[in-house]
Amino acid sequence: MGGTGRKKLEKRIKDGSINEQSIWRYIREKNSAEPYMLCRTAVIDCTREYTYGQMFTEWEHYARAFSALGMTGSNGSRVAVAGTVSAEPLFSFYGLNMTGAEVSMFSYPDFLPGGMWKTMAEKERITDLIISDIMVSPDTWPDIKKTADELGMRNVILVHSKLGGPSTGPAELVYNEFNYHALRRLPDTVFMDDMIRRYAAAPISYGAGDPDHLALITHTSGTTKGTRKPLPYKERSVNTVATNYTGGFHSMLYGTKHTGQVRITPSFDFSSFLCMCGVVNAYFSEGQTVVLTFFGFMHPKFVRAVGYYGINVLFTSGFMIDSWMDRTDTGDIDFSPVIVFGCGGSYMPPDKVRKYTEFIKSRGFRGEIIRGYGMSETGGAELYVPPGCMDDILGYPVNADDYRILDSGDGRFYSPDEGPRTGVMYAASDSLCMNELDSETLFEFTEIDGRDFLCSNDLVRVNGDGSLSYAGRTDRYFVNNDGVRFEAGLVETEVSRQPGISMCAVVPVLDKRIHDTVPVLYVTADAGEDDPAETVRIALRNVFIEDGLMAKSILPSQFVLADDIPCNSNGKIDIYRITRDRLKGEAYNVGIVSEGGAAADISCEPAERTESIKAGALPEGMGAGSALGLFELFNS
Secondary structure (H helix, E strand, C coil): CCCHHHHHHHHHHHHCHHHCCCHHHHHHHHCCCCHHHHHCEEEEECCEEEEHHHHHHHHHHHHHHHHHCCCCCCCCCEEEEECCECHHHHHHHHHHHHHCCEEEEECHHHHCCCCCHHHHHHHCCCCEEEEEHHHCCCCCHHHHHHHHHHCCCCEEEEECCCCCCCCCCHHHHHHHHHHHHHHHCCCCCCEHHHHHHHCCCCCCCCCCCCCCCEEEEEEEEEEECCEEEEEEEEHHHHHHHHHHHHHHHHHHHCCCCCCCCCEECCCCCCCCHHHHHHHHHHHHHCCCEEEECECHHHCCCCCHHHHHHCCCEEEECHHHHHHHHHCCCCCCCCCCCCCEEEEECCCCCHHHHHHHHHHHHCCCCCCCEEEEEECHHHCCCEEEECCCCCCCCCEEECCHHHEEEEECCCCCEECHHHCCEEEEEEECCCCCCCCEECCEECCCCEEECCEEEEEEEEEEEECCCCCEEEEEECCCEEECCCCCEEEHHHHHHHHHCCCCEEEEEEEEEEECCCCEEEEEEEEEECCCCCCHHHHHHHHHHHHHHHCCCCCHHHCCCEEEEECCCCECCCCCECHHHHHHCCCCEEEEEEEEEEECCEEEEEEEEECCCECCCCCCCCCCCCCCCCHHHHHHHHHC
């Protein structure tokens, strides 16, 4: 500390001017103030390690090739990077950012059967494609190349990633290398390592460095208008997220006695805001070490990387922990290196937090789970639950000025510090993403007190201590032929709070007998429940009869004991898949039992067993027939 470079850096961070540049320059400036900083480890990728100095050199290698191929801002390039969680796709992003090209991050599931990459590429006007070779096979390559040609793409480049580490078995290693050499034998494939060698001496065509330049498009896990919703971010917004993260990062480590670099592994893939901006870019900005595990959480043995690499900080979601708990081979999992364990992405009842805490502590974790709530669209502006707190809350606002509550009584907006109330939560930040892409409005902002706020569609209660409690989703409803509005999100919240209920979702189902849409509750009971149907019946009785929390007119007509409730990659219930595919499970018709003209109980009678695919937490296509299905078969 104290050097001229360090003082200059601290001044630019304090006055905010450091955010006013390209992302790659921002990261390099924050890690080059003093010579020793370039020697710290930036990336561990399976068996490879890169210092910050080496990583910056790699960015330049990629940028030279991209410049020679015309993948630049001056050429109007918008490049889709469809990569595994490995170094090559990551270096591709920063290399493209150097040349000023816009980058849209696609995901592995987008290229699986039923994936949406073609529609996404067309709607987002993708000019070039960079894709990990393990996401392609000799059989699928012709279709990818044909689609790229039809869309007028200039370049389709394959990147080859090297495998290794505890999440990798012999099947992955064999498949990866066999597939790589099979693709190289095709006459029209182009590989990134060849381009880097060919254009090693090419000059870099640098981007303008305009902080208002569209730099990065991440995607939500849900769908809108037939594709995954894009979230476009300016250079300034991505940098601001990283700058704001500094205070939160140090507060999480406060009291842990940890010194030196932190090691974090992205739980999700590069297409998510949390991974690309909230983890990778933010931790690079702090000079920390990012450990890449190829497929991230989608790999069945992802969790084994934690102890192997000595991961200090791990951000995950409840459904991922559920998947770990369902496995029979987690007895030797080591969470002892972890000092910060964050869990969020959706509402999490205290009983689940206790269950998750017990699981990870039994495997060496010595702290408390940190819960939080944030929105990708706002650049992660968040609510924070202190470690060890078991109150049934979403959290406390980090900054009350970034939140407003639309009171359900008088229709006015209030700050959370203006006292208890119930209403819809709106959020703002200085790192909002753009709400338009190519003149198409993606979502609407609401101007409140002179600032743009985004409606979260979460109904919350402001408590006396300033914390916010979750009351349900306001955008999860449907109306039947009689005009009855079924508040699906609110019903899900109250039922999920009941004892013995693991997860549930209310979806509209067309009943052909009455030609009307009826609410069906898909539900999973906690493991060990002797009579899960009775557990659900009692839960419905508590919500609709005993406690009177919901109007009886919106009681689900049926519930189905599903084997599992499908979640998307952020751990939120995947309503699209539930609506499309009736899940396998025992079905029960539900009714009101009256005594003396008053509702007294809930009845449930067995109905026909529903028949369809078994639900699963992984994205569609990640099972049999996919690369991961093959890996699981040979490495179980």
